[in-house]
Amino acid sequence: MKNVKLIVKKAKDQDQKAFNELFNFHWSYLYNFQLKKTGNPELAEEISIITFARAFDRIQTFNDQFEFKTWLLTISKNIYNDLLRKENKEISLKTLSSASDLQEFSTENHPSPEEILITNENLESLLLKIKSLNPDYRKILQLRFFEGFSYKEMSKIMDQPINTIKVKLLRAKSLLNQKIEEDVR
Numbered sequence: 308m309k310n311v312k313l314i315v316k317k318a319k320d321q322d323q324k325a326f327n328e329l330f331n332f333h334w335s336y337l338y339n340f341q342l343k344k345t346g347n348p349e350l351a352e353e354i355s356i357i358t359f360a361r362a363f364d365r366i367q368t369f370n371d372q373f374e375f376k377t378w379l380l381t382i383s384k385n386i387y388n389d390l391l392r393k394e395n396k397e398i399s400l401k402t403l404s405s406a407s408d409l410q411e412f413s414t415e416n417h418p419s420p421e422e423i424l425i426t427n428e429n430l431e432s433l434l435l436k437i438k439s440l441n442p443d444y445r446k447i448l449q450l451r452f453f454e455g456f457s458y459k460e461m462s463k464i465m466d467q468p469i470n471t472i473k474v475k476l477l478r479a480k481s482l483l484n485q486k487i488e489e490d491v492r
Contacts, residue, residue, distance in 0.1 A: 311375050318366050326363055327471060329375065334359075334470055337379055344387060354390070356470070358383040360477040436486040444479035451476055 311332075317325035337358060341351035362369075362382055369378055437448055450456045450464060461476075462469045 312371055315366070315369060315371065315375055318363070319369070330359055330471065330474060331468075333376060333379055336376065337383055340380065341383060341387065350390075352473075354383060354386050356473045356477055357386050359474050360481060361386070363474070363478065364481060432490070433483075433487075436483055436490075439486065440479060440482055443475065444482060447472065447476050448479050448483070 311329075314325045314328050318329055334355065338351055338355045341354045342348060345351050345354070358379060362379055369375065437445055440448070446465070447461065450461045456464065458469050458472050458476075461472045465472060467475075
C-alpha cells in the first residue's frame with residue numbers, strides 16, 4: 308500500500324476511494340486476527356465489518372501519531388469484549404426471565420390494531436429518512452431490505468466487492484439509526 312498516512316488523510320476528507328483502499332489493505336489482517344481470537348469465521352467477519360464501519364464513522368478522531376492498523380485492532384478488541392459482556396449479560400437475564408419469555412412469546416405474533424397503525428406511521432417516517440440518505444446508501448438499503456437481495460447479488464448489481472457492500476450496508480444502517488434517534492430526542 309502507498310503511504311497509509313496520506314490515505315488516512317484522504318479518508319478524513321471523506322474520500323470514498325481512500326476508505327476502500329484502507330478496507331481492502333487491512334481486511335485480511337483484521338479478519339484473521341479475529342478468526343484466531345473467536346475461532347468462528349462468521350463472528351470474525353461480523354466483528355471485522357463492524358470494526359471498519361465504526362472506524363470510518365470515527366475517522367476524524369484517529370491520531371496520526373499512531374499506526375492505523377493498531378487503531379483498528381483496538382476498536383476490534385473493544386467490539387469483541389463488548390460482545391462477550393453482552394452475551395454474558397443475556398445468559399444471566401435468560402435464566403431470570405423464563406416466565407416472562409413465555410408471555411412475550413404468546414403475544415408477539417398477534418399485533419393489536421394500535422400496533423399496526425403505529426407500524427404504518429413508522430414505515431412512512433422510515434421511508435422519508437431513507438430518502439434523505441445519499442443515493443449509494445439508499446440503493447444498498449433498498450436492495451437488501453426491500454428487495455431481499457443477498458450480499459453476493461448486491462455485489463454484482465452494484466459492481467463492488469462483497470466486503471465493501473457489507474461495510475456500506477452497516478454504515479447505511481448506522482446513519483439511518485442516527486436519523487431515527489434524532490427524531491426520538
